[in-house]
Amino acid sequence: MNRLITFERITIEPPLEAIYRRLGFRKGLTKIKPDETRALGEGIEKARSLITLKGAARRLPILSKDSRLIRLPDSHCLESTHLAKLLAGSQEVLLMGATAGAAVIEAIRRDTADDNLAQAVVLDAAASGMVDAALDWMEAFFAQDLRRESRRLTKSRFSCGYGDLALENQKLFYDLLDLGRFGVELTERYILAPEKSVTAVAGIETTG
Amino acid sequence: MAKGQRKFLDIMKKRPLILDGATGTELQKRGMPAGVCPELWCIDNPSVIASVHGDYARAGCDVVYTCTFGANRFKLGQYGEPDARSVNRRLALIAREALRGKALIAGDIGPMGHFIQPFGELDFEEAVAAFKEQVLGLLEGGVDCFVIETMMDIQEARAALIAVKETCDLFTMVTMTFERDGRTLNGTDPLTALTTLQALGADAVGCNCSTGPDDMVRFIEAMKPYAKIPLIAKPNAGLPKTVGDSTVYDMDAAEFASRAGALIAAGAAILGGCCGTTPGHLAALKKTVARKKPASPLRKSLAALSSARKTLLFEPGRPLAVIGESINPTGRKALQEELREGKTALARQMARDQEMAGAALLDVNVGVPGIDQEKAMQEIVLALSVATELPLVIDSAKAEPIERALRVYPGRALINSISGEREKLRKLLPVAAKYGAMFILLPLTDKGIPETAEKRAVVVRAIEREARKHGFTRDDFLVDGIVMTAASNPKAPQETIRTVRWATETFRARTVVGLSNVSFGMPERKWINTSFLAMAAASGLTAAIANPASEELMFVKNASDVLGGRDRDAAAWIAHCAKAAGGGKKGAPIEALPPERKVREAILDGNREAVAGLVGETLKAGLDAAKLAQEIMIPAIVEVGERFGRKEYFLPQLIASGETMKIGMEALEPFLKGDLKVQRGTILIATVKGDIHDIGKNIVALMLRNHGFQVVDLGKDVAAERIVREIDRHRPQVVGLSALMTTTMTQMKEAIALARKQGEQCPFVVGGAVVTKAYAESIGAEYARDGVEAVSVIQRITGTRV
Numbered sequence A: 001m002n003r004l005i006t007f008e009r010i011t012i013e014p015p016l017e018a019i020y021r022r023l024g025f026r027k028g029l030t031k032i033k034p035d036e037t038r039a040l041g042e043g044i045e046k047a048r049s050l051i052t053l054k055g056a057a058r059r060l061p062i063l064s065k066d067s068r069l070i071r072l073p074d075s076h077c078l079e080s081t082h083l084a085k086l087l088a089g090s091q092e093v094l095l096m097g098a099t100a101g102a103a104v105i106e107a108i109r110r111d112t113a114d115d116n117l118a119q120a121v122v123l124d125a126a127a128s129g130m131v132d133a134a135l136d137w138m139e140a141f142f143a144q145d146l147r148r149e150s151r152r153l154t155k156s157r158f159s160c161g162y163g164d165l166a167l168e169n170q171k172l173f174y175d176l177l178d179l180g181r182f183g184v185e186l187t188e189r190y191i192l193a194p195e196k197s198v199t200a201v202a203g204i205e206t207t208g
Numbered sequence B: 001m002a003k004g005q006r007k008f009l010d011i012m013k014k015r016p017l018i019l020d021g022a023t024g025t026e027l028q029k030r031g032m033p034a035g036v037c038p039e040l041w042c043i044d045n046p047s048v049i050a051s052v053h054g055d056y057a058r059a060g061c062d063v064v065y066t067c068t069f070g071a072n073r074f075k076l077g078q079y080g081e082p083d084a085r086s087v088n089r090r091l092a093l094i095a096r097e098a099l100r101g102k103a104l105i106a107g108d109i110g111p112m113g114h115f116i117q118p119f120g121e122l123d124f125e126e127a128v129a130a131f132k133e134q135v136l137g138l139l140e141g142g143v144d145c146f147v148i149e150t151m152m153d154i155q156e157a158r159a160a161l162i163a164v165k166e167t168c169d170l171f172t173m174v175t176m177t178f179e180r181d182g183r184t185l186n187g188t189d190p191l192t193a194l195t196t197l198q199a200l201g202a203d204a205v206g207c208n209c210s211t212g213p214d215d216m217v218r219f220i221e222a223m224k225p226y227a228k229i230p231l232i233a234k235p236n237a238g239l240p241k242t243v244g245d246s247t248v249y250d251m252d253a254a255e256f257a258s259r260a261g262a263l264i265a266a267g268a269a270i271l272g273g274c275c276g277t278t279p280g281h282l283a284a285l286k287k288t289v290a291r292k293k294p295a296s297p298l299r300k301s302l303a304a305l306s307s308a309r310k311t312l313l314f315e316p317g318r319p320l321a322v323i324g325e326s327i328n329p330t331g332r333k334a335l336q337e338e339l340r341e342g343k344t345a346l347a348r349q350m351a352r353d354q355e356m357a358g359a360a361l362l363d364v365n366v367g368v369p370g371i372d373q374e375k376a377m378q379e380i381v382l383a384l385s386v387a388t389e390l391p392l393v394i395d396s397a398k399a400e401p402i403e404r405a406l407r408v409y410p411g412r413a414l415i416n417s418i419s420g421e422r423e424k425l426r427k428l429l430p431v432a433a434k435y436g437a438m439f440i441l442l443p444l445t446d447k448g449i450p451e452t453a454e455k456r457a458v459v460v461r462a463i464e465r466e467a468r469k470h471g472f473t474r475d476d477f478l479v480d481g482i483v484m485t486a487a488s489n490p491k492a493p494q495e496t497i498r499t500v501r502w503a504t505e506t507f508r509a510r511t512v513v514g515l516s517n518v519s520f521g522m523p524e525r526k527w528i529n530t531s532f533l534a535m536a537a538a539s540g541l542t543a544a545i546a547n548p549a550s551e552e553l554m555f556v557k558n559a560s561d562v563l564g565g566r567d568r569d570a571a572a573w574i575a576h577c578a579k580a581a582g583g584g585k586k587g588a589p590i591e592a593l594p595p596e597r598k599v600r601e602a603i604l605d606g607n608r609e610a611v612a613g614l615v616g617e618t619l620k621a622g623l624d625a626a627k628l629a630q631e632i633m634i635p636a637i638v639e640v641g642e643r644f645g646r647k648e649y650f651l652p653q654l655i656a657s658g659e660t661m662k663i664g665m666e667a668l669e670p671f672l673k674g675d676l677k678v679q680r681g682t683i684l685i686a687t688v689k690g691d692i693h694d695i696g697k698n699i700v701a702l703m704l705r706n707h708g709f710q711v712v713d714l715g716k717d718v719a720a721e722r723i724v725r726e727i728d729r730h731r732p733q734v735v736g737l738s739a740l741m742t743t744t745m746t747q748m749k750e751a752i753a754l755a756r757k758q759g760e761q762c763p764f765v766v767g768g769a770v771v772t773k774a775y776a777e778s779i780g781a782e783y784a785r786d787g788v789e790a791v792s793v794i795q796r797i798t799g800t801r802v
Helices: A016-022 A035-049 A081-086 A101-114 A118-150 A167-176 B007-016 B025-029 B040-042 B046-058 B073-078 B084-099 B124-140 B154-165 B190-200 B213-226 B253-258 B260-266 B280-287 B331-340 B344-356 B373-387 B397-408 B422-435 B455-466 B490-508 B515-519 B527-540 B551-563 B568-582 B594-607 B608-620 B625-645 B650-670 B695-706 B720-730 B742-757 B775-778 B787-798
Strands: A006-008 A054-062 A070-071 A077-079 A088-099 A152-153 A198-205 B063-065 B104-109 B145-151 B171-177 B204-209 B231-235 B240-243 B246-249 B268-271 B304-306 B311-313 B321-324 B361-365 B390-396 B412-420 B438-442 B475-478 B510-516 B545-547 B683-685 B712-713 B734-738 B764-767
Touching: A006 B344, A016 A035, A016 B390, A035 A101, A035 A118, A035 B650, A054 A118, A054 B304, A070 A081, A070 B171, A081 B361, A081 B412, A088 A118, A088 A167, A101 A118, A101 B397, A101 B695, A118 A152, A118 A198, A118 B695, A167 B742, A198 B361, B025 B040, B040 B046, B046 B063, B073 B104, B073 B124, B084 B104, B104 B124, B104 B510, B124 B154, B124 B240, B145 B154, B145 B204, B145 B455, B145 B695, B154 B171, B154 B190, B171 B190, B171 B246, B190 B204, B190 B213, B190 B304, B190 B311, B204 B213, B204 B268, B213 B231, B231 B390, B253 B260, B253 B280, B260 B280, B260 B608, B304 B422, B321 B344, B321 B412, B321 B551, B331 B344, B344 B361, B361 B373, B361 B608, B373 B397, B373 B608, B397 B422, B397 B515, B397 B734, B412 B422, B412 B455, B412 B475, B422 B438, B438 B455, B455 B475, B455 B490, B475 B490, B475 B568, B490 B510, B490 B515, B490 B527, B490 B775, B510 B515, B515 B527, B515 B787, B551 B568, B568 B695, B594 B608, B594 B625, B594 B650, B608 B625, B650 B695, B683 B720, B695 B734, B695 B764, B695 B775, B720 B734, B720 B742, B734 B742, B734 B787, B742 B764, B764 B775, B764 B787
Parallel strands: B063 B104, B104 B145, B145 B171, B171 B204, B204 B231, B231 B268, B321 B361, B321 B545, B361 B390, B390 B412, B412 B438, B438 B475, B475 B510, B510 B545, B683 B712, B683 B734, B734 B764
Antiparallel strands: A006 A054, A054 A088, A070 A077, A088 A198, A152 A198, B240 B246, B304 B311
């Protein structure tokens, strides 16, 4: 059950609505001209060509839990009242990690250095949107199997640094998901590099 | 014809073939607890699964699936069961005992839960081997046919199908699971799935699970015009809904059955039910379709290639396809070097470049002497399968690299090429047939290249006769016109054109040429190449191996499509011209406006290209530089900030305007006199130690500069000690710090504390995704939510508000 599953290439369409939202677009308020829409589309396409989404996931049984502490195999545990609440009905967790790769980050750096910040923010938002969508994709992948097991994922997921789940837990995610295989590094401040790399945990519940 | 196929076809001549319904939900209803392995539970509780099988047979299902959906070594291994073959055998035997000939038994193969190369880590051959364990067990248990179902990865479906086909010749159905957007989770659309799987030997293809029957109608409709084989629709009982702790489906038996007519009209000849359906649903379905005769497949053959995500149809009226020729080491030292080192980065880049330039297919050749070409071909094909959506053309003089490529390629590829040479025919035709590849028919023999079109036609017919023995039709190959160098034989180009014309008009096949050989040894080769392309296109050419980076060539190709009636409404031509003209550039501001208004409009519009010229124009018209800055440009950028605050502008517009302002101010700067050049103050900004996320800080820097501040940007990952040193050096009016993460946010506190300890009294402004106003106050700093607010806060602190 706890075998690491890796995805060498996650192929998804850029989540346009989420990317626009990240860029501050508000429906009914923000006005965009056709040439701006076209330029934005080209920026998102450029991001797509630079992004290689890779991911890893691992199902782990919850050995025990209380209102604060979730115990996992091999003496691993996660400490967070918020997460414990999310996992109240769960018997397992699904750890997930995804990265957009280094090329898009390098392009953002280059555009910033070349005074093309407008392009850099579009690449940045597109990469954030796509790496987040990669987690959605992984959830959909597992949901298929779980349905046949009379199980399902919790409606939301949780990331290190949210609420009271300390960012230091990133180390546990990093190790269990073997994110190093994708060239992702963990800094001494528990930040994943390249920048557009994320991890998350969702609960697995039994349905009636 | 597959073994047992006649039985299936006979039923479908009269009415749709009926598959069974859901097994998992039925088992749960009959006592299977959640969380157990269904396959192992059924072995322990054979009477329960036998009752499910029996109920589906009694409901009128022609085919009942064994309960082996997850009976592969990976999934069983998770429950400690090492013997997948035995589990499959036992479950097939239970089905056989339960059904006793009342329905046909399909050996059910589901996904393994792991993605296969190139989309995942699992080795393709390991996947095939794992599926073979299942196939062998199911055969030992006596199944009548196979079904590979609920596949979301075309490569996994291929691995399973190859496992079945290499083990037996039973009738095999394959069904994929499509999301509502019409693609599998891994991005394959219905037509592409059909193209790949029917070429590989599936006896019926379709979809299961997915959403409900309504969405499935679209998926079947997309396949119908191109199907050589029966299509399958096995939908869920509507859409899943969560009610309390349970997942329920919204269609009862009558409603589910009522959708069958639409599925048959769409092209389905095989129907069944997936999640949420019951024997009741299937009984209702059977009753509804008892007198409905499904349509036979529309095709006997299909000229189409596919990648994992895209299909290229060679149909009349389709544009001429350019086959990108770059991924070939001949004459390309960098690529030779990369292939020797076992790398693929350059090839991937070449693939992307050719795709952007308009190629429809990519030729792949790894012919470097002294390397393991089989291995190199496999690696490059796997790498390109994810780097590009374009189908691949497998180009090798040797049979082995071609076979290796076809085995792992997650689509239907084109072989370049099969000639009339005895050895080539003997080795390559069976390989092409096994993997369902199309091929370029090269009309040469062991005696050499026939000089005239007439002699080439004889060879074409001879190769076709051999190909037919392996099941190929004229839709499965493209005849190569054979391009020879005009410099060495002036008559050669004419013979090529005559061969293309004969193959198109008389032989009724598709054609291809390797274009650039015609101009070898000539100066200004591009003109020879493009002229030759136009001549060949006019003679009916289907595809050309060429360089899509050649602007002239792509214009001629697109023009030929318009003139040859292959570009309806000239839409592709117009798009090509717009792209070549670099569309998307902002137009000049309205001419009627006075020059200073044009500057203002340029800033509001973020018109970076025009602003410097407009500033010059305004100064030339006599407006004072200081007045232009203070009365036109600064108010314009302030208005941009206000529009951003009201959400009328979003980030790209804010920044485009900011960058326009910066360019405008740089153009104005030489004309500003003495005191007007004085800055509003110096601001020191940094992203704190440990943090690498600095795009927000960069936006703040741009905004501040545009409002007249001098910005000293220390960059990212800046230690507190350096921040304090730089404060001492630059004496800024304000220090801005940013951090994105909770672990790095604390560095802001450290920097401020260190500054205070060393007697620095300058104000701090902090911001970043996790930073709040309360946190800022707690560390003795001001807070700014974004770049616009940062400007406002700093203007307030420095008393410089406009």
